[in-house]
Amino acid sequence: MNTIIKLEEAMLFGLGIYLFSLLDYTWWWFPALLLVPDLSMIGYAFGNRAGAWTYNIVHHRGVAVIMYLVGIYLNNTALQLAGVILFSHSCFDRMLGYGLKYEKGFKFTHLGEIGK
Numbered sequence: 001m002n003t004i005i006k007l008e009e010a011m012l013f014g015l016g017i018y019l020f021s022l023l024d025y026t027w028w029w030f031p032a033l034l035l036v037p038d039l040s041m042i043g044y045a046f047g048n049r050a051g052a053w054t055y056n057i058v059h060h061r062g063v064a065v066i067m068y069l070v071g072i073y074l075n076n077t078a079l080q081l082a083g084v085i086l087f088s089h090s091c092f093d094r095m096l097g098y099g100l101k102y103e104k105g106f107k108f109t110h111l112g113e114i115g116k
Helices: 003-022 029-033 036-046 047-058 061-073 077-095
Strands: 105-109
Touching: 003 029, 003 077, 029 077, 036 105, 047 061, 047 077, 047 105, 061 077, 061 105
Parallel strands: none
Antiparallel strands: none
8 A cells, every 4th residue: 555545544543543632531531442443344254245345334434424423512522532533543553454345245345455
């Protein structure tokens, strides 16, 4: 993957850390929850199509941003936290080369084939 894309994702991950710092949670919550969105891979137990769908919904940054903004609107810090974690996790994944999935299989992403 291109270095500039990795740097962009690293900067967005930094934004996620900053947004987390604005919330009233202790810092251990961030690393403790950072990998929770990967539980969406359970969808692959029901086939590539279901797996790609569940993975992509959870890893879509638009979903994360909407969740965060709804949390702000409702003054709900749990929703804000969920949005920040989803956003940060997605950036972290993309920084490592894991993108949104195609229905062809887990290793086929919008950033290219994993492991190639």
